[in-house]
Amino acid sequence: MVEQNIVVNVGDAIPELKLPPVTRTTLALFAGASGDHNPIHIDIDFARKAGMPDVFAHGMLSMAWLGRLLTAWVPQSQLRTWSVRFLGITHLGDRVTCGGRVLEIFEENGERRARLEIQTSNQEGEVKIAGEAVVCLP
Amino acid sequence: MIDKKWIGYTGPEVRFDIERGRLKFFAQAIGESNPIYLDQGAAQAAGYRDLPVPPTFLLAADLDSNELFSTLAKMGVSLGKILHGEQGYTYHQPVCAGETVTVCSRISDIYDKKGGALEFIVRDSRVTNASGELAAEFRSVIVVRN
Numbered sequence: 001m002v003e004q005n006i007v008v009n010v011g012d013a014i015p016e017l018k019l020p021p022v023t024r025t026t027l028a029l030f031a032g033a034s035g036d037h038n039p040i041h042i043d044i045d046f047a048r049k050a051g052m053p054d055v056f057a058h059g060m061l062s063m064a065w066l067g068r069l070l071t072a073w074v075p076q077s078q079l080r081t082w083s084v085r086f087l088g089i090t091h092l093g094d095r096v097t098c099g100g101r102v103l104e105i106f107e108e109n110g111e112r113r114a115r116l117e118i119q120t121s122n123q124e125g126e127v128k129i130a131g132e133a134v135v136c137l138p
Numbered sequence: 139m140i141d142k143k144w145i146g147y148t149g150p151e152v153r154f155d156i157e158r159g160r161l162k163f164f165a166q167a168i169g170e171s172n173p174i175y176l177d178q179g180a181a182q183a184a185g186y187r188d189l190p191v192p193p194t195f196l197l198a199a200d201l202d203s204n205e206l207f208s209t210l211a212k213m214g215v216s217l218g219k220i221l222h223g224e225q226g227y228t229y230h231q232p233v234c235a236g237e238t239v240t241v242c243s244r245i246s247d248i249y250d251k252k253g254g255a256l257e258f259i260v261r262d263s264r265v266t267n268a269s270g271e272l273a274a275e276f277r278s279v280i281v282v283r284n
Contacts, residue, residue, distance in 0.1 A: 019169065026167070033160070033167035035201035038217050050218030059222035060194055064168040067193035071172065076190060076232075083226025083277070131226075 008114055008137055010102050017069045017098040022057050022090060030061045057090035062098075062120045062129050069098040069118065074135045080113065084131030094122040105137070112137045140213050140248050140257055140282070148244040149209055154199035158235040161189045164198070181234070188235040193227060196265050196274055199241045206243070206261070206278075215259075215282050223258060223279035231273040233265070239273060240266045257282040 024042075031042050036058055039046035047055045063084055070079055090096060100118035107113070113136050120129040158178065165175040170192065173180035181189045200206055207217065233239060247260040258279055265274040 029163075029167040033164040033198075034195075035198035037201075038207070038220070040218055040220075046218065050216075060197060060225065061168065063225055064164075064192065064194045068168065068170055068172075071193065075184070076193060077185070079193060079229060081226070081228040082193070083224060085224045086222050089221075 008102060008105065010105060012102045014069060014073050014100040014102075014116065014118070017065060017072065019065055019096045019098070022061075022092050022094050022096070024055065024092065026061070027055060027057060027092075030058055030064075034058065034060055034064075036060060054092060056092070057094070059086040059090075059129065062086075062090055062096060065096060065098050066118050066120060066129065066131070069100065070116075070133055070135065074137075078136040078138075080134045080136060082118070082131060082133035084118070084129050086129055088126060088128045090120070090122065090128050094128075096120050096122060096128070100133070103132070108134075139250065139254055139284075140215065140259070142248055144213055144245050144259075145248050146245065147209070148242065149205045151240050151242045152200065152203035152205050154202060154239050154241060156191060156199075156233060156235050156237045156239060158189055160198075161191060161195065161235055164192065164195055168192070178235075186232065186234050191233045191235075193229075194225075196227070196233065196239070196241070196276060197225070197278070199239055199265065200243060200263055203241070205241075209245075210259075210280070213259075215280075219283045221281040221283065223281040225276065225278055227274060227276045229274050231267060231271055233267065233273050238268055242266075255284055257284060 100116045104115040116133045174184045243263040246262045250257045261278045267273045
């Protein structure tokens with residue numbers, strides 16, 4: 001968490017969040033918890049009929065992990081806006097790392113804000129999700 | 139190809155009760171261990187009325203109603219062909235357990251790339267709280283693999 005008296009600088013890295021390998025159980029629980037019941041993520045028969053070799057992770061699971069990255073760095077009440085692009089599929093067994101860094105510090109709506117770049121990558125270093133977030137600084 | 143007549147389609151408003159148990163389930167499913175997302179007392183000590191919804195949770199308010207998937211079915215889009223292209227959130231008011239929110243979603247654009255091999259559905263959702271205040275907005279881009 002960024003303390004009130006710590007200076008945030010452009011280029012600063014956000015402490016990484018390393019996740020355990022994606023399992024079918026992770027996907028089943030996330031389907032129920034998130035309300036995304038698309039069988040492509042939980043039913044191998046459906047996935048194969050759709051031309052995929054197996055089920056694969058919800059993009060929103062990785063985005064939720066990026067949410068954890070952000071709210072571990074600043075309180076959620078300081079998160080103003082963020083968006084991501086899903087660039088590649090996260091597969092079963094992938095070990096995802098979430099990370100980011102400060103791109104810009106600026107004033108907006110009377111607040112000091114930071115623009116961050118954020119991304120997830122797998123164990124091969126392949127970027128799967130990339131995006132930006134704007135947070136209010138203390 | 140998806141009929142472009144769907145651009146501008148606004149779905150019905152859907153109501154969603156933010157339940158404490160569901161938020162804990164979501165937190166556990168994503169491996170969240172910060173007590174403000176799991177423990178009412180910790181959330182209140184941090185200044186929240188109750189457990190706050192984590193940053194991406196509000197999409198569940200939309201998905202639970204099945205409004206998105208039923209709209210996709212009406213558009214002729216099969217769930218086996220879709221991928222998530224983009225997702226973004228903008229926050230205006232905190233949303234906590236115990237609240238009921240209303241979500242209203244509009245298809246704001248449909249376009250294609252690669253000669254129609256990929257189609258993109260852009261959907262903008264507005265989340266209002268019980269006081270009628272805009273609490274959050276989110277945008278989803280869904281990719282259809284033809």
